[in-house]
Amino acid sequence: MPSKKYPFLNFQVDHMTIHIDPEMYNTAYVIFKTIFGVSPEDIIYEKRKEWVEGLGEESMTFAARVGKGVVGEESLQNTIFAIVQPSEPKFQHSHSRDLLTKHSASVHFQHVALRTNDLLAFHKYALERGVNFITPILKDEHEDVIQVFSGEWYMPGSQPSGFFFEFVQRNPNEDLLKMLEEHNRESWFRDKTFLGLYQEKEKENQSNNVTPFLDHELFAMIQSNVNRKKFWEITEEDIKMCEEKMINYAKKKVS
Ligand SMILES: [Fe+2]
Numbered sequence: 688m689p690s691k692k693y694p695f696l697n698f699q700v701d702h703m704t705i706h707i708d709p710e711m712y713n714t715a716y717v718i719f720k721t722i723f724g725v726s727p728e729d730i731i732y733e734k735r736k737e738w739v740e741g742l743g744e745e746s747m748t749f750a751a752r753v754g755k756g757v758v759g760e761e762s763l764q765n766t767i768f769a770i771v772q773p774s775e776p777k778f779q780h781s782h783s784r785d786l787l788t789k790h791s792a793s794v795h796f797q798h799v800a801l802r803t804n805d806l807l808a809f810h811k812y813a814l815e816r817g818v819n820f821i822t823p824i825l826k827d828e829h830e831d832v833i834q835v836f837s838g839e840w841y842m843p844g845s846q847p848s849g850f851f852f853e854f855v856q857r858n859p860n861e862d863l864l865k866m867l868e869e870h871n872r873e874s875w876f877r878d879k880t881f882l883g884l885y886q887e888k889e890k891e892n893q894s895n896n897v898t899p900f901l902d903h904e905l906f907a908m909i910q911s912n913v914n915r916k917k918f919w920e921i922t923e924e925d926i927k928m929c930e931e932k933m934i935n936y937a938k939k940k941v942s
Pocket of ligand 1: 704
């Protein structure tokens with residue numbers, strides 16, 4: 688019997704994204720190549736940008752495949768890291784740079800992307816429980832990958848953590864499988880969705896208004912239900928009560 692209530696909740700890790708100090712970016716590349724054995728074909732995406740005309744291009748991000756799935760399913764079952772550096776010139780604001788300096792870190796884990804077989808169904812399910820998303824469902828022109836990005840996990844009253852989730856669905860139709868097998872490895876990551884997220888996080892960061900995963904009010908409601916208990920004392924009954932609060936909260940918000 689499946690352990691999940693719905694098949695669309697059976698998530699697989701699609702990729703993980705890390706922000707990294709520019710002084711470490713090229714070294715990280717070398718580490719992926721040498722320690723993790725990443726070959727030229729395993730570098731499945733790289734995006735460059737010339738922020739200011741005449742200053743030349745900088746690399747914004749690269750994605751390294753560190754493992755492939757079992758034979759027959761390898762087209763979708765990959766383990767991939769995406770590495771992002773603040774590539775903006777020093778005089779220009781960068782949420783990526785801000786993320787690292789605010790956490791006094793040279794490396795910051797930013798998001799994990801979970802793959803589902805039905806993104807529309809999951810999106811609806813999550814909205815009905817009060818989850819905030821910072822983008823609509825993003826589609827690329829080929830429509831073989833759809834993605835949506837959640838708000839950040841952080842507590843009311845604390846600083847935004849910088850950590851959030853991406854949810855993705857890849858439609859393994861024949862064209863996509865062929866493309867992934869052949870030379871179009873960039874089918875894994877699309878410029879439009881990468882840049883869409885990058886711009887959205889920049890906007891949030893500059894406006895100092897970071898959307899949380901759950902509204903602070905809803906978060907506090909759940910906290911008040913379970914924080915007086917030890918972890919192991921939380922019952923299925925408690926969980927059900929919290930879920931009902933989420934559903935009621937989301938309903939009220941919509942109306
Ligand atoms: Fe991502």
